[in-house]
Amino acid sequence: MxxxxxxxxxxxxxxxxxxxxxxxxxxxxxxxxxxxxxxxxxxxxxxxxxxxxxxxxxxxxxxxxxxxxxxxxxxxxxxxxxxxxxxxxxxxxxxxxxxxxxxxxxxxxxxxxxxxxxxxxxxxxxxxxxxxxxxxxxxxxxxxxxxxxxxxxxxxxxxxxxxxxxxxxxxxxxxxxxxxxxxxxxxxxxxxxxxxxxxxxxxxxxxxxxxxxxxxxxxxxxxxxxxxxxxxxxxxxxxxxxxxxxxxxxxxxxxxxxxxxxxxxxxxxxxxxxxxxxxxxxxxxxxxxxxxxxxxxxxxxxxxxxxxxxxxxxxxEVLLQYVDEPVTQIEEPVMSYTHQITPNETTFTIAKATYRYVNEMLDILDKDIPVISSQALFKGGRDGIKDFIHMTPPTLTMLDAINLYKHENNLAVVKVNKKQLKEWMEFSNGHLTVEDEQYIVKPGFPTYNCDIFYGLNYSINLDKPRRYNSKGIQESDHERVQNIELSTVLNDKEDNSTEIFDDYDEFYVITNEYRINTFEPLKSCTNLVEHPVPINKIVLNDVKKYGLSKLRQLPIQYHYNQYPGKLYMYVPTISLDVIDKSFKLDDHGELWSKVYKEI
Structure with missing residues (x-):
């Protein structure tokens, strides 16, 4: 042989x-x-x-x-x-x-x-x-x-x-x-x-x-x-x-x-x-x-x-020195284990950093058109139980900063109409589904396709089937996203005031080049950023200057009627001692545990 x-x-x-x-x-x-x-x-x-x-x-x-x-x-x-x-x-x-x-x-x-x-x-x-x-x-x-x-x-x-x-x-x-x-x-x-x-x-x-x-x-x-x-x-x-x-x-x-x-x-x-x-x-x-x-x-x-x-x-040995370089200070732990249910600073910091960069460094925006920053989580478990963000005080290190945005995606700013934006929002909640009469975050759905639209407040009707699958292919005519309104979360106002979404016909959305070239309703959009700007570099520089951006209010609410008001997901069992205590343990596994949050 x-x-x-x-x-x-x-x-x-x-x-x-x-x-x-x-x-x-x-x-x-x-x-x-x-x-x-x-x-x-x-x-x-x-x-x-x-x-x-x-x-x-x-x-x-x-x-x-x-x-x-x-x-x-x-x-x-x-x-x-x-x-x-x-x-x-x-x-x-x-x-x-x-x-x-x-x-x-x-x-x-x-x-x-x-x-x-x-x-x-x-x-x-x-x-x-x-x-x-x-x-x-x-x-x-x-x-x-x-x-x-x-x-x-x-x-x-x-x-x-x-x-x-x-x-x-x-x-x-x-x-x-x-x-x-x-x-x-x-x-x-x-x-x-x-x-x-x-x-x-x-x-x-x-x-x-x-x-x-x-x-x-x-x-x-x-x-x-x-x-x-x-x-x-x-x-x-x-x-x-x-x-x-x-x-x-x-x-x-x-x-x-x-x-x-x-x-x-x-x-x-x-x-x-x-x-x-x-x-x-x-x-x-x-x-x-x-x-x-x-x-x-x-x-x-x-x-x-x-x-x-x-x-x-x-x-x-070289990596040990590099990852421990201090970037800024933090007061509380910041983690991404339950981000797909309750978005937090891990993506809001990206949204705020790109918003600041576009406003301060690029002269491309019409001031009468609302600005939204659409950002997704990259370290959300796709590659196993260690594929999450886990920052602990007091020092945010180079490793932490890199984990916020680990890919070399370039910045994109597009002008979209109301229909394009709503289709985009429908695509971004395809990870939410119903299994065994429970609302659940579908395991294996890539978190990088789950955009959070900072600058908007909106709700998702969990009783309706999703409109798009993870590849952006439409599989139903249902519309889950409702009650959309504009928020001031991206600017420095502290009043959490809102504006009527339907008063506007066009919107600027800050995103990445990958998104506008892969989701069909956006392929007709022109990137207003005329030269390559890596988002991870924007985020790193912003965190060095401003630290993590604090999220004042959650942009997403959930509507439901058919089943009990609990939204389930799987998290690494090793994270159970540190995740948000509003999540309750439902089932314990060897590597992954099923938890839920009352919504």
Missing amino acids: TIIQCFATSDVHNGIPNYDYRFKQVTKEGLSVLMDQIKERDKEKSLLLDNGDFLQGDIIGNMSFDHFKKDDQDSPNELIQYMNKVGYDVIALGNHEFNYGLDYLQYTMNHLNATVVNSNVTYEQTNEHFTTPYVIRSLQVDESTRPLKIGIYSVVPEQILNWDKFNLEGILNVESMYQCSQNMSKQLKEQHQCDLVVCLAHTGMQLNLKEDIHHENQAHLIAKDEYLDGIVFGHTHEQFPGLYYDGLDEVDNDKSLIHNTLAVQPLSSGRSIGVLNFDVSYDATTDRYMIRDQFTEHIMSDHEGTDIPHDVLRLH
């Missing part, structure tokens, strides 16, 4: 050291401990691959970008040094690799030892590939046979042109992932005579398996390919094989197959390594390698010690 292995990570998002910088303790999870577990892999018969989104996502990304801006760009920063040390063979580009701009991405690619691969991004003027479109590696199966040739290529969603419009517009083009994949796999198998072809697809898999070759999640389409032997996919932070994908047509969870193509989706944030295993044999008469058997596995951390692997120590 000869097993060819592709060890793969995806969506690491800086989840490298096995250390919780918030609580200052060693943990069992992190890319560093997983890499420590596969140090002894047979490098003659295996490859180490990354499927993109390693560059951005947490404090390492911010620190590394600061290094790029301030220090010698001829030397690799600590993040690149670590990626080189663990020995990746091939690294694909994910959508978040483009967040910091092309200069920083080029700097990163120049210093990585691994081959950086992407097949569907080209330069607009020359049509040349942005980076190496594919790589072919030879693996020694047996001393008596020729080396096995494995071809690897990579694709990324077309939507990067919308998500990072400021950085990419007029410079890059992106081909459909499906169309590009069909061409690349055939080219590698027929023209280059590869024995195995593997696609690093930075895309997820739609549960409705929609045949849309321009959708951001196309793993199920890409896998429908006679020339493709294996696919590593990601982007959505789920795990395949896994219960999330159970019961889908043409998907075999037991055999880890999508349309008969071997597939794996590693967990995000360095929580698992996905492995494609091909048991091959050589046929001398045809000079071909045959796949006798194939299977996948997930390598999870078995780290039980209190140490940090040697390879990551340098990065860890």
Whole structure:
């Protein structure tokens, strides 16, 4: 038996050291401990691959970008040094690799030892590939046979042109992932005579398996390919094989197959390594390698010690200094565990900071048009029980400030009419639903799509079905948002006065570039901000100057009639001692607990 292995990570998002910088303790999870577990892999018969989104996502990304801006760009920063040390063979580009701009991405690619691969991004003027479109590696199966040739290529969603419009517009083009994949796999198998072809697809898999070759999640389409032997996919932070994908047509969870193509989706944030295993044999008469058997596995951390692997120590030591830098002082704890029911300073500080910036630094507003700041929570549990904001007095640190807004989204200001604004508000409450005759925050609904509209007071009717799903696709004609009025919460008035919403036909909304380029009713809007301004930098500078902004009143009220007035959600069990005491425990789980608030 000869097993060819592709060890793969995806969506690491800086989840490298096995250390919780918030609580200052060693943990069992992190890319560093997983890499420590596969140090002894047979490098003659295996490859180490990354499927993109390693560059951005947490404090390492911010620190590394600061290094790029301030220090010698001829030397690799600590993040690149670590990626080189663990020995990746091939690294694909994910959508978040483009967040910091092309200069920083080029700097990163120049210093990585691994081959950086992407097949569907080209330069607009020359049509040349942005980076190496594919790589072919030879693996020694047996001393008596020729080396096995494995071809690897990579694709990324077309939507990067919308998500990072400021950085990419007029410079890059992106081909459909499906169309590009069909061409690349055939080219590698027929023209280059590869024995195995593997696609690093930075895309997820739609549960409705929609045949849309321009959708951001196309793993199920890409896998429908006679020339493709294996696919590593990601982007959505789920795990395949896994219960999330159970019961889908043409998907075999037991055999880890999508349309008969071997597939794996590693967990995000360095929580698992996905492995494609091909048991091959050589046929001398045809000079071909045959796949006798194939299977996948997930390598999870078995780290039980209190140490940090040697390879990551340098990065860890630099991070310890960086995250503890003081930014400002706070008097009370500020946390995001229950934010989806009771918004607080975690998003209001972003709203206030962007409002101040737009008013003080940009001359783009008509003073007779109301201004709203629409902001969402990024650290709300999507990536596990540690993915929350947890600030404790007296010092708000650099780590706390970065956690307020961890992504490199650029500022956007749009002028919308009343209908556009109301549709937007309907989309933003799709996480609220009814299950088992209980009002509940739907687990897994991405918090970054749950905008809070500061500058408005409004109520949500929980008895009505939602109008939009998490992807912004309308699924009913119901309207939940009601009783809208304008508030003074963003300015410095202390009277909490309101104005009549229907007296106005147009509104300015401060948001981010991602939102206006992904939600259909906003795509016709023009961003009034003419140059890229990262929101996380606005927030950091504002917090340094003003501290956290105190929220005087909640913008949202809830209406209900059908069921008891309790709104449920799941929070990490470790947070029960510190969450708002108006929440009551309903059910206790090992990692997550169900709590409710009377509304």
